[in-house]
Amino acid sequence: MPVNLVATPAADLYPVPGVRWGIAEAGIRKANRKDLAVLLLEDGASVGAVFTQNRFCAAPVQICREHLGKKSGIRAMLINTGNANAGTGDDGLSRAHASCIALARELNLSPEQILPFSTGVIMEPLPNDRIAAGLPAALADAREDNWANAAEAIMTTDTVAKAFSSRITLGGAQVTITGISKGAGMIRPNMATMLGFMATDACVSQGLMAQLAKELAEGSFNRVTIDGDTSTNDSFVVVATNQARHSPVTSLDSDDGKALRAAMLDIARKLAQAIVRDGEGATKxxxxxxxxxxxxxxxxxxxxxxxxxxxxxxxxxxxxxxxxxxxxxxxxxxxxxxxxxxxxxxxxxxxxxxxxxxxxxxxxxxxxxxxxxxxxxxxxxxxxxxxxxxxxxxxxxxxxxxxxxxxxx
Missing domain, CATH: 3.10.20.340 (ArgJ beta chain, C-terminal domain)
Incomplete structure (x- = not known):
């Protein structure tokens, strides 16, 4: 049983304007479980991420780094559980690329605008045909108030879905922050967590997002450990949809920048500590x-x-x-x-x-x-x-x- 941890009720998870989640059961490893999630972003969102420093990193991590480097404007993310697509060589890269292409076709985007994420068993071929087949159902399910289901869909050995929300005021405007994460074992993140996704409708320039993601990870996910193992798939993504009605944050050292970072760090720490509380077999x-x-x-x-x-x-x-x-x-x-x-x-x-x-x-x-x-x-x-x-x-x-x-x- 997790240590003093219960799932946040869906009603307490605030939708983030500009973000939609769609969930499906694709049968990637086991039947009758949520194992495929699609995160959709409105045009104009700013995205930053940090990834595992394990040199044996998974195929999706390699592709995420590549796609973020192209600066094409990220519009969607594709997450599967049950299969890590790690230790799979060139075939794993091809399968991850194929999954991005499949989602890009559904959304009329370029594959470089898709970020793929996988978690689960290592050294097994990614069943990208099942992922492609599950995409229509996931997209049909896409909505802003789907964070609780998304938190369940990214779980592996977790026993509790991990999700938290908050709201603050920046420049007289209400700003929403919501995040989810997964992880229960193979946790000594040398950057972030197994998988984590945080979004806000705050207005943040794209140039600050890499720094923001790194600082949030450093103060939260990089301070937890369950068993000392750094995963091949660790990924933490931060999104700002730029839809709140306040002046853009152009420096994290400004008053608004400090306030936003503090509020997002609070959510990141709750997510990171939830991973420890739900550590495999944990009692303390x-x-x-x-x-x-x-x-x-x-x-x-x-x-x-x-x-x-x-x-x-x-x-x-x-x-x-x-x-x-x-x-x-x-x-x-x-x-x-x-x-x-x-x-x-x-x-x-x-x-x-x-x-x-x-x-x-x-x-x-x-x-x-x-x-x-x-x-x-x-x-x-x-x-x-x-x-x-x-x-x-x-x-x-x-x-x-x-x-x-x-x-x-």
């Missing part, structure tokens, strides 16, 4: 907060060392305050000149270790009390400077092994 949601570092980079090194440690994660699953495992992870994080005599460790408000050793006032029952909670904060103070950073993760349970052992069954 953990915030790893590292402070007192010389740089943010070394704080992240320590946070990820803790968050990736199987020994730490299994101890949290067992509610066992075997906290020397955390200190060991701090020690091997890669800070060569780390002084262990300056390190403090907290579980929530419980001081566990002081100056590198067990705190005299620490009692095992206090640690166990915290470890039994479904949400826990691990705070490490390095005593080296003023930098800090935070990573969100989950525990590692029996079910994680079961889910991944049976994934292709």
């Amino acid at each position: 949601f953990m915030t790893i907060q590292v402070e007192g570092g010389k740089t943010g980079e070394e704080c992240r090194k320590v946070a990820y060392a803790i968050a990736h440690s199987p020994l730490v994660k299994t101890a949290f699953f067992a509610s066992d305050p075997n906290l020397g495992r955390i200190l060991a992870a701090v020690g091997y994080a890669g800070i060569d000149d780390l002084d262990q005599t300056k390190i403090d460790l907290y579980l929530d408000d419980v001081l566990v270790a002081k100056n590198g050793g067990r705190h005299a006032g620490y009692a095992e029952e206090d640690g166990q009390r915290v470890m039994k909670q479904s949400e826990i904060t691990v705070r490490v103070v390095l005593g080296r400077g003023i930098a800090s950073d935070t990573v969100w993760t989950c525990d590692l349970s029996y079910d994680y092994v079961k889910i991944n052992a049976d994934y292709r069954s």
